[in-house]
Amino acid sequence: MLELLDAWLLAPLDYGFMQRALVAGLALSLAAPPLGVFLMLRGMSLIGDAMAHAILPGVALGFLAAGFSLPIMSLGGILSGLLVAMLAGSVSQMTGHREDSAMASFFLISLAAGVMLVSMGGSSVDLTHVLFGSILAVDTTALLLIAAISSLIVVALAVIFRALVVECLDPLFLRGQGSPVSLVHGLFLGLVVLNLTAGFQTLGTLMAVGLMMLPATTARFWSQRLEGLIGIAILVALVASSGGLLLSYHLNLPSGPAIILLAGSAYLLSALVGRHHSLLARLRRRATPLGAPESD
Amino acid sequence: MMSRLQLENLTLARGGRTVLEHLEGRFGDGAITALVGTNGAGKSTLISAIMGILRPISGRVACQVPKERRAWLPQQLALDLTFPMSVEELIMTGSWPSHGALKGYCAAHYRRGREIMSRLGISHLAHRQLGELSGGQRQRALIGRTLMQEAELLLLDEPFANVDVETVDVLMDVLRDMARDGATIVVVLHDLEQLSRLADDVLILAGGHGRWATPASLLEHYAGQPPRAPRLPLTFPDTFDAGTA
Numbered sequence: 216m217l218e219l220l221d222a223w224l225l226a227p228l229d230y231g232f233m234q235r236a237l238v239a240g241l242a243l244s245l246a247a248p249p250l251g252v253f254l255m256l257r258g259m260s261l262i263g264d265a266m267a268h269a270i271l272p273g274v275a276l277g278f279l280a281a282g283f284s285l286p287i288m289s290l291g292g293i294l295s296g297l298l299v300a301m302l303a304g305s306v307s308q309m310t311g312h313r314e315d316s317a318m319a320s321f322f323l324i325s326l327a328a329g330v331m332l333v334s335m336g337g338s339s340v341d342l343t344h345v346l347f348g349s350i351l352a353v354d355t356t357a358l359l360l361i362a363a364i365s366s367l368i369v370v371a372l373a374v375i376f377r378a379l380v381v382e383c384l385d386p387l388f389l390r391g392q393g394s395p396v397s398l399v400h401g402l403f404l405g406l407v408v409l410n411l412t413a414g415f416q417t418l419g420t421l422m423a424v425g426l427m428m429l430p431a432t433t434a435r436f437w438s439q440r441l442e443g444l445i446g447i448a449i450l451v452a453l454v455a456s457s458g459g460l461l462l463s464y465h466l467n468l469p470s471g472p473a474i475i476l477l478a479g480s481a482y483l484l485s486a487l488v489g490r491h492h493s494l495l496a497r498l499r500r501r502a503t504p505l506g507a508p509e510s511d
Numbered sequence: 512m513m514s515r516l517q518l519e520n521l522t523l524a525r526g527g528r529t530v531l532e533h534l535e536g537r538f539g540d541g542a543i544t545a546l547v548g549t550n551g552a553g554k555s556t557l558i559s560a561i562m563g564i565l566r567p568i569s570g571r572v573a574c575q576v577p578k579e580r581r582a583w584l585p586q587q588l589a590l591d592l593t594f595p596m597s598v599e600e601l602i603m604t605g606s607w608p609s610h611g612a613l614k615g616y617c618a619a620h621y622r623r624g625r626e627i628m629s630r631l632g633i634s635h636l637a638h639r640q641l642g643e644l645s646g647g648q649r650q651r652a653l654i655g656r657t658l659m660q661e662a663e664l665l666l667l668d669e670p671f672a673n674v675d676v677e678t679v680d681v682l683m684d685v686l687r688d689m690a691r692d693g694a695t696i697v698v699v700l701h702d703l704e705q706l707s708r709l710a711d712d713v714l715i716l717a718g719g720h721g722r723w724a725t726p727a728s729l730l731e732h733y734a735g736q737p738p739r740a741p742r743l744p745l746t747f748p749d750t751f752d753a754g755t756a
Contacts, residue, residue: 377607384594391562391583392608439595
């Protein structure tokens with residue numbers, strides 16, 4: 216029994232690339248889910264997806280300029296992500312159109328531009344790598360970058376946490392206090408871009424969003440409190456990234472999709488049997504009789 | 512005499528159209544001023560200007576109340592009711608503006624939160640989610656947040672719309688107490704009966720101008736009408752003697 220556990224859980228970690236992959240996954244799992252929770256609560260679940268496409272042209276430009284250099288590609292990704300977020304924000308402010316329509320337009324332009332750039336400069340193998348990542352190819356530089364960005368996100372979130380909560384809950388209250396709502400909003404989008412950039416190496420630009428959103432949407436079935444949502448989302452992400460990594464090692468599966476599919480299964484399972492709003496919770500719906508003490 | 516909130520030759524516009532012109536006057540410290548007028552008379556516009564969100568075309572709002580002590584309860588709530596937050600947590604957010612971004616709550620905060628909830632009769636709802644509250648309960652919780660904020664300037668846009676009688680009584684008592692403690696309160700009202708119970712001063716907005724009145728003079732003007740005429744008339748005739756505020 217112990218031998219089996221050892222063979223399944225610990226033996227893979229004898230390899231350096233597995234150790235690095237695990238640490239990278241765990242670092243991302245701490246930073247991404249809280250961002251996902253806020254995106255979800257603000258009804259911006261799909262914005263993460265849009266932003267993921269927005270970093271692609273920058274990554275591609277970095278790739279064209281310096282070859283497969285992670286720091287350069289990341290820098291390009293951050294710049295183009297922020298640029299698209301700012302452009303979308305200012306277009307929607309200038310025209311009065313909703314931000315999501317501006318965002319949709321810009322991310323489609325970015326995606327096309329990014330794919331065009333990658334295929335001009337490299338082979339289709341490179342494109343697959345950028346789009347889907349490979350967590351097993353994380354080197355020490357990449358690991359340091361991912362860990363640094365994740366730490367920065369966690370600290371920054373802690374600082375803007377209250378403003379972010381008030382902005383989600385009641386933007387007028389925040390405006391009344393004279394705090395610039397757009398600053399908090401901008402900072403938050405900046406953190407999303409940073410996180411996606413850290414994630415693209417391991418999960419690819421397209422699937423980095425998965426580790427952000429799926430744990431958050433899963434947590435919604437288990438908690439009605441913000442702290443609970445964030446805690447559960449992080450837990451789901453930790454389990455999914457380490458479990459997905461082991462699955463991909465043993466069954467010879469691509470690591471990114473394995474991680475995201477594991478998180479996805481957690482979501483589907485929770486939708487069926489979760490504590491709140493799930494199918495099961497709906498079937499078992501009962502009410503406490505009038506006059507009974509509140510039970511929570 | 513100075514007061515903490517004064518309007519000085521204030522002209523306000525919305526979307527290129529002048530809404531209010533040459534507004535003058537001062538809101539008494541520790542007084543409740545009723546803001547009356549028809550829809551579109553500029554009540555919400557004036558409130559936005561007082562909150563510092565709308566820049567005046569000319570003139571100014573002189574407000575000496577620090578921003579963290581200003582509270583605004585708009586009529587159309589921007590409050591996201593699906594947000595996972597309990598009544599107690601909502602009330603505690605009132606301490607954030609003065610308490611800072613990072614510090615945790617101490618026991619005194621929680622004690623104060625509980626006092627506020629019991630004052631408003633919502634102690635039993637402390638752990639209820641915002642989305643599960645009735646209109647009246649929600650209004651009590653929001654007033655609770657302004658109490659937690661120790662607001663010295665409170666702007667309320669029709670706080671008693673869609674609220675049950677009992678809640679109206681509780682909220683009026685609380686507002687009276689806040690005024691007694693020195694808070695400046697401005698409240699948009701349509702109901703003459705509520706106005707007579709609550710207001711010390713009245714600012715009537717009509718035809719782009721403001722006119723100060725006392726509740727007594729306003730009531731006297733409508734004395735001949737049914738005792739509980741619920742709505743103020745659409746226009747104020749020139750013959751109407753506003754009295755002295």
